Amino acid sequence: MWRAQRALPKYFRILNGEELPNFHYLKRIKVDFEEDEDISELWKLHDEALELLKRGKLNTMGKYTLLDLKLLIARKMLKSCILCEFKCRLNRERSIGYCRVKNTKIVSYFMHMGEEPELVPSFTIFFSGCNFRCVFCQNWDISQRTQGIYIQPRKMARIIDDAFERGAKNVNLVGGEPTPNIPYILEVLNHVTSPIPVVWNSNMYMSEEAMKLLDGMVDIYLGDFKWADDKKARKYSKALHYWKVVTRNFLLAKEHYRVEFLIRHLVMPGFVEDTRKILSWISTHLGKNVRVNVMFQYYPCYRASEYPEIDRRLSYNERKEVERIVQEIGLENALVG
Numbered sequence: 001m002w003r004a005q006r007a008l009p010k011y012f013r014i015l016n017g018e019e020l021p022n023f024h025y026l027k028r029i030k031v032d033f034e035e036d037e038d039i040s041e042l043w044k045l046h047d048e049a050l051e052l053l054k055r056g057k058l059n060t061m062g063k064y065t066l067l068d069l070k071l072l073i074a075r076k077m078l079k080s081c082i083l084c085e086f087k088c089r090l091n092r093e094r095s096i097g098y099c100r101v102k103n104t105k106i107v108s109y110f111m112h113m114g115e116e117p118e119l120v121p122s123f124t125i126f127f128s129g130c131n132f133r134c135v136f137c138q139n140w141d142i143s144q145r146t147q148g149i150y151i152q153p154r155k156m157a158r159i160i161d162d163a164f165e166r167g168a169k170n171v172n173l174v175g176g177e178p179t180p181n182i183p184y185i186l187e188v189l190n191h192v193t194s195p196i197p198v199v200w201n202s203n204m205y206m207s208e209e210a211m212k213l214l215d216g217m218v219d220i221y222l223g224d225f226k227w228a229d230d231k232k233a234r235k236y237s238k239a240l241h242y243w244k245v246v247t248r249n250f251l252l253a254k255e256h257y258r259v260e261f262l263i264r265h266l267v268m269p270g271f272v273e274d275t276r277k278i279l280s281w282i283s284t285h286l287g288k289n290v291r292v293n294v295m296f297q298y299y300p301c302y303r304a305s306e307y308p309e310i311d312r313r314l315s316y317n318e319r320k321e322v323e324r325i326v327q328e329i330g331l332e333n334a335l336v337g
């Protein structure tokens with residue numbers, strides 16, 4: 001646990017009651033805007049208010065909060081959805097996107113005891129739908145199907161507050177993928193009163209605009225870093241320009257308000273050199289101190305049998321080789337296995 005504490009000091013300060021999660025500060029910054037204002041004007045106000053927050057200046061004058069403003073922008077974005085890098089530009093009030101999300105649907109929520117030790121117990125909310133099509137997805141029944149129910153944001157906020165009272169260390173937003181649900185999540189957080197840290201458990205394929213909405217909302221990016229090679233990303237996840245988008249987003253996230261990382265990398269059979277490239281990038285750009293979970297849990301499911309090269313578990317030699325790579329790169333706070 002001391003490694004986690006070294007990599008995630010702010011998160012532990014929140015757990016100890018010494019600091020508040022970021023979204024509480026979004027509620028303290030006041031702003032004025034008109035609901036029918038043009039989105040470009042709203043972004044300008046947003047950027048100015050966020051800059052104030054980052055400089056530690058809490059503006060107390062205004063009718064609304066910065067969280068209200070983020071929510072309004074997010075709702076406007078739904079009319080021509082560009083929340084993720086696919087940028088379908090569909091009106092999500094009328095149509096289902098490529099991610100199979102129209103209205104938010106929640107498949108389940110519970111105290112997850114199987115996450116990284118520093119997160120457990122983690123109050124995890126599973127959203128239906130995903131913008132990726134990973135052929136080996138372990139959650140394909142919720143990511144590649146529309147399931148679940150809409151829960152009123154006020155009610156969901158009460159459920160989160162109750163989970164906090166019962167000992168949840170964080171609220172863990174996952175799916176599927178949380179990105180298509182950003183407007184819903186902002187609305188829920190607007191009603192949450194407990195000081196519960198927000199964990200963004202995502203494939204990191206957000207658009208730059210969505211990244212701006214997440215700035216100040218997220219406490220920990222539990223970001224997945226899957227592919228080092230765009231051809232493989234396209235073949236096995238149907239994701240385009242993966243490397244450019246995901247590395248860009250990690251670098252953008254690095255500049256976000258008081259944010260920390262817990263990066264997950266699932267080692268794929270036969271692709272150990274890709275693991276080396278990903279871990280080297282993390283070490284160079286996010287630091288050797290960053291918390292990384294290098295996972296050996298891959299097993300072929302969903303449609304993996306259609307791809308013989310990944311239709312197996314990792315070999316003993318591959319696991320040993322990855323352990324050696326982690327040592328060689330010198331990641332100080334990695335979890336491996």
Ligand code: SF4
Nearest residue numbers: 081084087088097099
């Ligand atoms: S979240 Fe992404 S995939 Fe879904 S509708 Fe919006 S742009 Fe399309």
